[in-house]
Amino acid sequence: MVIWITGLPSSGKTTLAQQLVILFEKNRIPCEHIDSDQIRKVFSNTGYSKSARNEHTKMVGYWASRLEHFGVVPIVSLISPYEESRNYARRACSDFFEIHLTTALTVCESRDPKGLYKKARNGEIREFTGISAPYEAPTNAELELDTGTLSICDSTRLIVNHLNTRSGKYLWNSCLK
Amino acid sequence: MVIWITGLPSSGKTTLAQQLVILFEKNRIPCEHIDSDQIRKVFSNTGYSKSARNEHTKMVGYWASRLEHFGVVPIVSLISPYEESRNYARRACSDFFEIHLTTALTVCESRDPKGLYKKARNGEIREFTGISAPYEAPTNAELELDTGTLSICDSTRLIVNHLNTRSGKYLWNSCLK
Numbered sequence: 463m464v465i466w467i468t469g470l471p472s473s474g475k476t477t478l479a480q481q482l483v484i485l486f487e488k489n490r491i492p493c494e495h496i497d498s499d500q501i502r503k504v505f506s507n508t509g510y511s512k513s514a515r516n517e518h519t520k521m522v523g524y525w526a527s528r529l530e531h532f533g534v535v536p537i538v539s540l541i542s543p544y545e546e547s548r549n550y551a552r553r554a555c556s557d558f559f560e561i562h563l564t565t566a567l568t569v570c571e572s573r574d575p576k577g578l579y580k581k582a583r584n585g586e587i588r589e590f591t592g593i594s595a596p597y598e599a600p601t602n603a604e605l606e607l608d609t610g611t612l613s614i615c616d617s618t619r620l621i622v623n624h625l626n627t628r629s630g631k632y633l634w635n636s637c638l639k
Numbered sequence: 640m641v642i643w644i645t646g647l648p649s650s651g652k653t654t655l656a657q658q659l660v661i662l663f664e665k666n667r668i669p670c671e672h673i674d675s676d677q678i679r680k681v682f683s684n685t686g687y688s689k690s691a692r693n694e695h696t697k698m699v700g701y702w703a704s705r706l707e708h709f710g711v712v713p714i715v716s717l718i719s720p721y722e723e724s725r726n727y728a729r730r731a732c733s734d735f736f737e738i739h740l741t742t743a744l745t746v747c748e749s750r751d752p753k754g755l756y757k758k759a760r761n762g763e764i765r766e767f768t769g770i771s772a773p774y775e776a777p778t779n780a781e782l783e784l785d786t787g788t789l790s791i792c793d794s795t796r797l798i799v800n801h802l803n804t805r806s807g808k809y810l811w812n813s814c815l816k
Contacts, residue, residue: 492709504701507694517684524681525702532669534709 463629464526464555465621466538468548468600469563470592471578472570474609474617475539478561481618482537493535496522501540510589516547523551530555543597559628561621562603567592569610640806641703641732642798643715645725645777646740647769648755649747651786651794652716655738658795659714670712673699678717687766693724700728707732720774736805738798739780744769746787 465482467475479495486493501522502508508518519542526536542548552558570592571579582590589595605624607617642659644652656672663670678699679685685695696719703713719725729735747769748756759767766772782801784794 494705494709505694505698507690513684517682521682521698525705528671528702528706529709532671532706532709532711 463557463559463625464530464536464538464551465559465561466526466540466542466548466551467561467563468540468542468603469565470567470570470597471541471590472573472575473563473565474614475541475563477614478563478607478609478617478621479537479539481614482621485618485622486535486537491535492533493537494529496526496536496538496540498540510595512544512595515542516544519544519547520550523547523554526551527554527556530557541591541597543591543595545598545600548600557628559605559625560600560603561605561607562600563609564599564606565609640734640736640802641707641713641715641728642736642738643703643717643719643725643728644738644740645717645719645780646742647744647747647774648718648767649750649752650740650742651791652718652740654791655740655784655786655794655798656714656716658791659798662795662799663712663714668712669710670714671706673703673713673715673717675717687772689721689772692719693721696721696724697727700724700731703728704731704733707734718768718774720768720772722775722777725777734805736782736802737777737780738782738784739777740786741776741783742786 467479469475476497476499479497483493483495501518505518508514519540522538522540526538529536542551548560552560574580578587578590579593581587582593591597605621607620609617612620644656646652653674653676656674660670660672678695682695685691696717699715699717703715706713719728725737729737751757755764755767756770758764759770768774782798784797786794789797
């Protein structure tokens with residue numbers, strides 16, 4: 463299975479992915495957290511244009527599918543704003559579980575832990591998703607979560623419920639720290 | 640372990656990688672053949688400039704290291720002409736086994752199964768490694784093989800001997816088809 467978390471900047475993708483990683487590790491299920499920030503540190507020449515983002519998303523989708531092939535569960539936290547490359551990832555993977563964080567732009571912007579929205583509003587950052595670049599919301603996500611109203615714990619529980627329903631393979635520890 | 644085969648176009652990288660895949664599969668060792676042609680089909684927007692090739696090699700090196708982390712042996716057949724990005728791959732991986740096919744340009748060009756050298760000579764293909772783009776030969780490869788004088792079988796045996804010496808983990812079937 464590939465777990466793919468998409469949403470606006472500061473919608474909580476990385477936080478939720480980290481919760482899932484803890485759960486998978488507790489259950490000794492091999493998983494790989496593929497996080498946008500970390501991947502962009504490695505591929506620092508990747509730009510933010512539509513084509514660069516599509517290539518980037520495609521790259522993650524392709525390699526997630528290869529990890530999945532060997533029984534590793536990739537947990538992807540990536541804005542992945544374009545439908546085209548998200549659909550590429552869906553097609554590449556065998557069991558694609560897309561989680562769309564539907565959290566409103568105003569909520570995400572009010573969090574702004576890295577001050578990026580502020581910079582985007584000031585024009586210091588260009589092509590910023592939600593402000594100066596589009597976010598094409600998924601129409602076929604397996605799960606939608608509004609982290610503006612749901613706590614991290616509740617969001618994680620909803621994901622886990624879905625995973626349990628999808629597959630009898632997963633045993634979960636319901637106790638989250 | 641990561642097996643990384645580098646060399647000029649038509650030096651025999653893919654052929655040798657395919658032999659290794661057969662051997663690994665016979666020995667039930669999970670492996671992933673990461674072949675240039677196949678990867679370029681997926682990432683068709685990747686160009687052939689120095690920076691594009693470096694990014695491409697780096698990408699393969701990074702994801703090979705992640706597969707290695709989960710016990711899969713990536714078998715990479717990639718021209719990977721630049722030292723900088725080959726060294727990135729070496730650093731990213733835990734156990735990097737670089738095989739340099741030292742086969743002479745004249746030999747590679749005389750094979751030319753896809754007619755690419757001919758096109759490069761005619762100027763129909765630009766930035767072609769060995770003709771109009773450089774190949775920075777490795778100075779620290781674990782193994783050098785001249786496929787101009789060694790048969791496929793002999794080359795494979797030499798690789799297998801090296802693998803057996805490096806690691807007691809591998810059991811090999813010496814019978815190659």
